[in-house]
Each structure stands twice: as structure tokens, then as C-alpha cells.
Amino acid sequence: xxVVSQHPSWVICKSGTSVKIECRSLxxxxxxxxxxxxxxxxxxxxxATSNEGSKATYEQGVEKDKFLINHASLTLxxxxxxxxxxxxxxxxxxxxxxxxxxxxxxxxxxxxxxxVV
Amino acid sequence: DAKTTQPTSMDCAEGxxxxxxxxxxxxxxxxxxxxxxxxxSQGPQYIIHGLKNNETxxxxxxxxxxxxxxxxxxxxxxxxxxTAVYYxxxxxxxxxxxxxxxxxxxxxx
Numbered sequence: 358x359x360v361v362s363q364h365p366s367w368v369i370c371k372s373g374t375s376v377k378i379e380c381r382s383l384x385x386x387x388x389x390x391x392x393x394x395x396x397x398x399x400x401x402x403x404x405a406t407s408n409e410g411s412k413a414t415y416e417q418g419v420e421k422d423k424f425l426i427n428h429a430s431l432t433l434x435x436x437x438x439x440x441x442x443x444x445x446x447x448x449x450x451x452x453x454x455x456x457x458x459x460x461x462x463x464x465x466x467x468x469x470x471x472x473v474v
Numbered sequence: 475d476a477k478t479t480q481p482t483s484m485d486c487a488e489g490x491x492x493x494x495x496x497x498x499x500x501x502x503x504x505x506x507x508x509x510x511x512x513x514x515s516q517g518p519q520y521i522i523h524g525l526k527n528n529e530t531x532x533x534x535x536x537x538x539x540x541x542x543x544x545x546x547x548x549x550x551x552x553x554x555x556x557t558a559v560y561y562x563x564x565x566x567x568x569x570x571x572x573x574x575x576x577x578x579x580x581x582x583x
Contacts, residue, residue, distance in 0.1 A: 361517075363517075389568075391570055391571070393573075400561075400573045400574060400575050400576060401512075401518065401573040402573075403570060403571070403572060403573075406570055448515070450517050450518070452517075452518075452571065454568055462567065462568050463520070463568075463571060464520065465510075465517040465518045465519070465520075466517050467516060467517045468515070468516060468517045470515075
């Protein structure tokens with residue numbers, strides 16, 4: 358199946374700093390990628406839809422100035438958590454939409470653990 | 475908001491078939507039924523999806539009722555590695571995936 362990779366797998370940062378998480382589609386081009394956040398023992402919450410070459414579409418309640426999304430190429434989307442606080446500590450997951458005529462089209466990355474201290 | 479209803483948790487003996495139900499009474503005509511699972515601390519894994527007909531692949535079978543208001547995911551021979559949270563999702567093809575709370579499946583040795 359298609360492969361979506363995230364980097365880093367885990368990161369620890371200090372409060373007030375910014376941290377960038379990358380999402381790459383390794384063997385296909387993805388005009389659309391999605392970013393999720395997951396707190397312990399909770400389900401995945403969709404944060405935003407990332408579109409190559411255009412602005413991301415954020416879900417209600419997600420601060421676009423705090424969670425900066427850039428989708429500059431067909432294989433890479435980045436999520437930057439700006440001025441991170443401990444409450445931003447979470448598991449961040451991306452997925453990528455693969456254009457196909459049949460079969461599954463959305464593939465998920467392995468996730469990135471963010472701990473803000 | 476998720477539009478599907480699933481039991482919070484289920485147990486299944488190793489080697490037996492695991493049957494996971496899902497209710498989606500408000501599914502629209504062009505929405506698919508998708509199943510994903512998430513093993514602890516990993517990204518979701520695609521299992522299977524269908525529109526009207528029953529589907530089978532190397533991982534599972536999907537049985538969709540004729541009125542499409544409910545479905546069942548069947549893992550034919552459950553193993554300990556199938557312990558995970560299973561999500562049933564209604565979505566348009568190529569559209570964003572909105573996750574509900576899913577079913578926590580425990581495979582018992």
C-alpha cells in the first residue's frame with residue numbers, strides 16, 4: 358500500500374518555542390493532506406485540511422495562527438505549532454489523499470508525539 | 475460530529491471470528507462505509523470500505539445491510555495483534571475522515 362511518513366516521530370520542546378512536524382507521501386503525489394490531533398484515550402480530532410498551493414482549511418475551534426500549515430509540494434505538508442504550551446502536548450497524525458479510480462484513497466502516517474515542557 | 479454508533483468495547487477469543495457492529499442510520503446515498511483501526515500509539519490503519527455490496531479482502535469482510543443503515547466488520551480468525559480501536563466511518567469518497575469514538579476490541583488468549 359501507499360506510504361505516508363511523519364517526522365519527527367517524537368519531539369520535546371520548551372514552552373514558548375515553535376516546533377515543525379513534516380508529513381510526506383513517499384510513493385504518490387497528494388494534493389490534499391489532513392492533520393489530526395489525538396489526546397490520550399480520546400479519538401482523533403481533525404484539525405485542518407491542507408491543500409497543495411493554497412491555504413489550509415481549518416476546522417472550527419482550531420487556531421490557524423497557532424497551527425501553521427504549509428503544503429508547498431505534492432509530497433510534503435508541514436504543521437508548525439507556534440509558541441507551544443504544555444496543553445499542546447499531544448499525538449499529531451497526518452493523512453494523505455491518493456488519487457485513484459478505485460480502492461482506498463486515504464493513507465495515514467505513523468504519528469508524531471509532541472511533549473511541551 | 476461522527477454519524478455512526480459503535481459499542482464502546484468488545485472481547486473476542488483468539489482464533490474466533492470477531493464481529494464488530496456499526497449503526498449508521500443517517501448515511502446518505504453516496505457515502506461509503508469505511509473501517510479503520512488504530513493500534514496503541516500508532517496511526518490509523520485502513521481495513522476495508524464499501525458502498526452497497528459486501529466486501530472482502532485479506533484483512534476482513536464487510537457486511538452492509540440492504541437498507542445501508544448498519545454494517546458489520548468481520549475479522550475471520552482474530553489474533554492478539556488485532557487488539558485495537560476499530561472505527562466505523564461514513565464518508566464521501568476522497569473526503570475528510572471524521573472519527574468517532576470507535577470500539578475497543580480486546581482479543582483474549
